[in-house]
Amino acid sequence: MDKLNFDALEALSQPLQGAESNLQVNGENAAEGVIEGTEAKRYALLEQQAETARQGRALWQKQADNILRSEAARTGLLKGIAAGEDPFALLLQALACISLMTGDTLLLEQGRADLLAIYGEGLLEPVPLQMQLAQVRDRLARLKAARPTDPDSAARIQRAVEAHQSRLQELQRLQNNTVDKQNTHNT
Structure with a gap:
């Protein structure tokens, strides 16, 4: 499966990287590497923006990975239906797929626990x-x-x-x- 394209997301961080390299340390504090005053505020803001961009990329990458895994789960689900697999196993696969697509891991855990408790002990399936x-x-x-x-x-x-x-x-x-x-x- 093709990797998702994140060029546009990467481009968002490019100006930040360029701006970060333009910061200058004045001659008086060059030995200590101290940035003071408005430059310190700009530097802190740029660092915060760069961190936000990194977190955004990580979040998008996680979502992209979940999408790819959910596509594989959907394919496996359809193959399982065609092969006549057990409906309970298929339902768990469907819950896993929905969980991946939504990022809601509790859905899978709670669904599995309820399925086993209700249909297992409750209805003795x-x-x-x-x-x-x-x-x-x-x-x-x-x-x-x-x-x-x-x-x-x-x-x-x-x-x-x-x-x-x-x-x-x-x-x-x-x-x-x-x-x-x-x-x-x-x-």
């Missing part, structure tokens, strides 16, 4: 339950791999491991109940 199980297993593995250096951290990690093991058992029980219901319903 198999795929969201499997997604929840995978997340809990992943977190449990990371907790078990942690190497705390102090006793307080070790105790907190141990409590977290126990809580995740309990959560894993609860989700597995829900998943087994769902499988049993499906088997009973299909016969």
Whole structure:
């Protein structure tokens, strides 16, 4: 995919760069490199404008990167629909795409949490339950791999491991109940 063109944005900072180089330090303070009076104010203003331009370029670059990533997400979403992928996975991809396009990372986090809680535990849909199980297993593995250096951290990690093991058992029980219901319903 072609890179986005930021020439116009770069051009905004050109006059600032030229103006910055025109600042002169008078002969009395040349050894110290001190700029005083109106020159100091101009210099501070130019520095502030240059920083604003740098921040603007960084913001535009981040947005451009998000646009490129969202285009890839949209393509993956359409391919997933055509391939008959799971609707829950496709919905999460759509949330990720919207999140990238808007810059709203909370949308994806909240949407994922709600989807898994409502459709997983609430409605006992198999795929969201499997997604929840995978997340809990992943977190449990990371907790078990942690190497705390102090006793307080070790105790907190141990409590977290126990809580995740309990959560894993609860989700597995829900998943087994769902499988049993499906088997009973299909016969």
